[in-house]
Amino acid sequence: MTQDIELALPQGSLKLQRLPLRRKQTLQAWDSADQLALTQLQDIKPDSRILLVNDHFGALGTGLSALHKQVQLTVWSDSYLARQALHHNCQLNQLPAVKFVEAVATPQGPFDLVVMRAPKSHSLLQDQIKRLVPQLAADASLLLPIMVKHLDNSLYDLLTKLLGPLSASRAVKKARVLSAQPTNVSGRSPAPVIKSWQYKDFTLSHYSGVYGRKRLDEGSQFLLENFPKGDFKRVIDLGCGNGILSLQAAKTWPHAQILGVDESYMAVASAKLNAEQNALAAACEFQIGNCLAALATKSADLILCNPPFHQQRVVGDQLAMAMFADASRVLDTQGELWVVGNRHLGYHAKLKRWFKHIEQQGKHPKFVVFKCRK
Ligand SMILES: C[S@@+](CC[C@H](N)C(=O)[O-])C[C@H]1O[C@@H](n2cnc3c(N)ncnc32)[C@H](O)[C@@H]1O
Numbered sequence: 369m370t371q372d373i374e375l376a377l378p379q380g381s382l383k384l385q386r387l388p389l390r391r392k393q394t395l396q397a398w399d400s401a402d403q404l405a406l407t408q409l410q411d412i413k414p415d416s417r418i419l420l421v422n423d424h425f426g427a428l429g430t431g432l433s434a435l436h437k438q439v440q441l442t443v444w445s446d447s448y449l450a451r452q453a454l455h456h457n458c459q460l461n462q463l464p465a466v467k468f469v470e471a472v473a474t475p476q477g478p479f480d481l482v483v484m485r486a487p488k489s490h491s492l493l494q495d496q497i498k499r500l501v502p503q504l505a506a507d508a509s510l511l512l513p514i515m516v517k518h519l520d521n522s523l524y525d526l527l528t529k530l531l532g533p534l535s536a537s538r539a540v541k542k543a544r545v546l547s548a549q550p551t552n553v554s555g556r557s558p559a560p561v562i563k564s565w566q567y568k569d570f571t572l573s574h575y576s577g578v579y580g581r582k583r584l585d586e587g588s589q590f591l592l593e594n595f596p597k598g599d600f601k602r603v604i605d606l607g608c609g610n611g612i613l614s615l616q617a618a619k620t621w622p623h624a625q626i627l628g629v630d631e632s633y634m635a636v637a638s639a640k641l642n643a644e645q646n647a648l649a650a651a652c653e654f655q656i657g658n659c660l661a662a663l664a665t666k667s668a669d670l671i672l673c674n675p676p677f678h679q680q681r682v683v684g685d686q687l688a689m690a691m692f693a694d695a696s697r698v699l700d701t702q703g704e705l706w707v708v709g710n711r712h713l714g715y716h717a718k719l720k721r722w723f724k725h726i727e728q729q730g731k732h733p734k735f736v737v738f739k740c741r742k
Pocket of ligand 1: 579585587588606607608609610611612613629630631632635657658659660675676677687
């Protein structure tokens with residue numbers, strides 16, 4: 369099955385593609401919560417200042433720009449892939465670029481309307497709402513398009529605590545739009561929350577929503593315990609999160625260049641902070657990016673990777689596969705990819721598409737580390 373790229377709305381239709389683009393894409397760039405919100409948002413006052421938060425694949429941003437040419441739209445997100453998707457889909461529909469604010473910065477209001485997709489991470493949701501409420505106009509409303517299966521009691525209670533009473537639209541194709549009229553909109557936006565903890569000699573700090581924000585992930589710990597041995601000069605930490613693998617690499621190979629890449633702005637900011645506060649900033653560089661798209665072929669001799677197993681809320685290996693493909697292109701002929709993953713994900717069979725030599729390292733009941741060469 370290939371994906372449908374036409375989203376039908378009462379006001380017309382939009383072309384939307386999901387990123388990363390794949391030859392046999394089976395996933396759509398929107399869900400029925402996006403579709404319901406766009407259907408409901410037919411009458412918006414011209415000149416309204418709209419803040420769109422956490423749009424997944426640009427469906428809402430493209431839809432709002434196409435349907436309401438007079439509004440002032442700002443998109444706020446932690447995801448570089450979502451930013452690229454918005455750009456791509458606006459181009460596909462011959463629409464101008466939309467203003468984008470990275471999650472670490474706070475968008476400057478006042479905004480008359482906020483349309484927000486709730487992120488998976490409650491810490492990020494809380495951080496974003498606390499920072500955006502002071503940026504609202506006095507009579508602003510906030511709409512939350514959501515799939516019913518994602519609206520559990522803990523999310524509902526958190527939203528009510530942060531926004532006051534919520535009302536809900538009727539459900540259409542298993543989606544609803546929640547709405548709130550936050551009242552306490554005065555004051556200044558707080559700075560983003562940063563949480564820190566200690567792992568061995570490292571102090572690790574995290575902006576909200578960053579992977580492993582409460583404790584070291586068991587998989588990362590297993591890779592740290594089975595770290596590559598050898599003399600490496602150009603090391604990449606693919607999907608660097610808080611940068612823990614980069615910090616360990618900088619300590620292990622003091623003369624190597626270490627580059628961490630992540631698609632989350634909050635992750636890249638956390639990794640930079642961690643390199644500074646652990647006195648390793650001179651050896652480490654961190655970049656925002658989609659896998660290794662921006663890196664030259666055969667430009668690394670070691671790649672460390674603890675791949676994500678979901679994209680937004682969709683569980684799957686699509687991102688892990690994109691990472692393995694990029695790693696194989698960017699590694700030098702004798703280079704090594706070290707991957708850690710949950711045993712049940714079956715990475716061994718998948719890695720064989722790109723790597724001839726795959727050796728398992730260490731023993732763990734739940735995780736596996738693979739050393740891969742071409
Ligand atoms: C399982 S976490 C690993 C984090 C860290 N390396 C560790 O071991 O604790 C996977 C990371 O991949 C990042 N990621 C997801 N999709 C990505 C993409 N397309 N390009 C780069 N990084 C991505 C996520 O933001 C997340 O930080």
